[in-house]
Amino acid sequence: MRPVGESPQIDLSNYAHLPALMRVRDVMAETKLSKGTIFRELKSGRLKSVKPTPRARRIPVEYFAAWIELLKAEADESSSTAVA
Helix, strand or coil: CCCCCCCCCCCHHHHCCCCCEECHHHHHHHHCCCHHHHHHHHHHCCCCCECCCCCCCEEEHHHHHHHHHHHHHHHHHHHHHHHC
16 A cells, blocks of 8 residues: 555556657657647646746656556546446
8 A cells, every 4th residue: 555645656668668758749649639638638737747948848758657547547437437
């Protein structure tokens, strides 16, 4: 059992082909989602990012992986709720 507030460990080996700091267009290419969808996820805080400069926004691959895991968990939750 992990302590409260600690993130689960995510296996990053599935994401080894990605840059350590992804651009929004990298996330778009990996997910086939639109720029608007990615920015909505960023604005909502579900997908986290860093701003190394005032104009640049980057998504660390760890944050991208955590977001993908969140989406998977939500999909699993909604499919199990639909069956029940």
